[in-house]
Amino acid sequence: MRFLRNIRSKIWACVSVALLSYLVATLATTWVNNQTKASISHIEKTDLPLSSNGIRVQALFKAQSDDYENGLLTGEEGEVVQANGRHEEIAALLDELVRLASRRHNDLYPRILALRDDYNDYFVMASQYYLEAVHQGDIFAARREVLQLGKLRARLDADFRTVVKSLQEMIVTDLTNNNERIDRYTRLLQVLFVLFLVLTTMVINWLANKEIIAPLASVKKMILDFSRGRTVDKPAGSPDGDEIHDLAVSFWQMTRELQHITVSRDYVDNIINNMSDSLIILNPDLTIQTVNHATLRLLRLSEEELEGAAFSALFSHPDEAVASSLFQGLLEGKAVINLEAFYVDADKRAIPVLFSASALYLPDGTLQGISCLGHDISELKEQRDQLEFLANFDKLTGLPNRNLFFDRLQVTMKEARRYGHLFALFYLDLDHFKPLNDKHGHEGGDLALQEVARRLTATVRESDTVSRVGGDEFTILLSRVRHASDAMKVATKILEAFDKPFFIHDDECVIGVSIGICLSSPELTSADVLVKNADTAMYAAKAEGRNRFIFSLPDQN
């Protein structure tokens, strides 16, 4: 409907329908009123004059009859003349009655017409005979005519009576008819009113629904669709639509612009799922809400296995105190940045991660959850351990190197000072190692050194430290000895261990060792001096014929 182009015209259309039905109702009421008025007017202008004239003419006729009677009974001519004098008025009234009755289409008109004719006939005779009778002075002279006139008058009198009665009844009938008509019209109006009310309500409802409510509902659906992330189609309809259509088009344009200027959820999901670090979102009760793909890859667990699981089963830290206070702090809003911790994967294997976490809050300030970022540092840690190993251990034998040896010596010295016990330092050098090396090459030498390391390690306690401090030079730190004899026993055991032949490439060979032993004493506070003493003692053992041990004596210093 082109004329319903805006909401104003639509509302006016509804109002116009209501006003139109009001107009129809008013017209119907007016018509009914006019009908009633016409009916009442008819009663007023025809029925009432008819009735009153009827009564008057009847009364006049009666008076005329009385005058005639009096004249005839008394013989007074004047009475008869007076009676004759009433004729004009009676005739005029009868003519008026005929005129009025002619308006009505019922049997009254012929009756009144006949009455007038009868009366006129009667009067012609009466005026003549009665006057004659009075003149003659004997009523009985023309008694046949007088009797006939008397009968005629009696009939006329009866006719006058019935006509007047009929006229009066006519008024009653007309009034009754009028009342019935009013009742009928009232009922008709009531039915019409109800009909128009229903019709108007239906039309207005239909119009409002089609032109206002349905378009608004489609706009609402658009908004709902958009809020659920669906793509909104351009609203159908002509370009010169109403305000609702304009609103729909504006909203559609807004969604288009919003799609251009805002990051879509898919986009964010894409970023999160494609990032290399593990992202785990926790609920406030520290169960897992959601994880990204990197987490699934890292832990080799499925999304179903992870979601809803307790995060504590997944997380570990060497220091349990740190682990327990960590989450409490997160829930209180403290962030954790780059903490070295472990995630436990599907095979219960600890994966070292650099763990960062912080609480997520809703705009109203309530805690929504905790985001946990885990950066896998397995390789980094391995490299670092490797470096650390290289710095402190001998790569070939796996024994602590000179660096670590001195470190442990320092520690041992401090403990010995603190607890007042003895320790012993052995300085060992392999005998004739160079010829062996020359014979079997570096590879053979390396094999020999590894075997030496194994035998040395096997002869000492776990708490003691065997180190390789040079090419074929080793040290043994006995962390706790009661007496020099303890060190002697160990040295003897070492020499015995070297008695067994070594096999290099199935070639049997014998390796000897010279051992210098330095026992600790409160006076010896320098590690360098201790090592130097042991070294000196070792050279002394070499000088004495190799493959033996010699104690560094205190007085040697």
Place this chain on the structure above:
Amino acid sequence: MMHFLGRKYLGGLLVLLGLMAAAGTQAAAGDSFVLVANHNNQVESLSRKDVALIFLSRKRSWSSGKNIAVVINENPKIYSDFTYDILKRSPRQYLFFRKKMLFRGQGMPPPSVQTDQEVINFITAHCNGLGYVSPQALTPEVRAIPIVD
């Protein structure tokens, strides 16, 4: 209105007549006039009431069904006696009664004559006739009808 009062008056009169007859106070009827009828008439006697009704045109036929031909004798010697005695009204009142009757078309009033002889002639001529004459004028041409109380 006058008509209506007249009838009422007549009714009262008839009641009065009945009362008088029952009391046996009737004076010597027939002293001043005699009812006469045709010889062919079978009627034996008439009550005073019937006579009054007949002359007031209230009763118009004999028991046989024949119309009664009434004639009024206006002989001054007996007329007033008849009207007062039988009709309980003056001759003038009776005249008015007949005039009204005629005027109103209620019926033809009985003819009136002036002498007894005219009555006798009328009765002789009419076999259903009824009239009255003075006793002296009674002739064998007519039959006297006694009035019984």
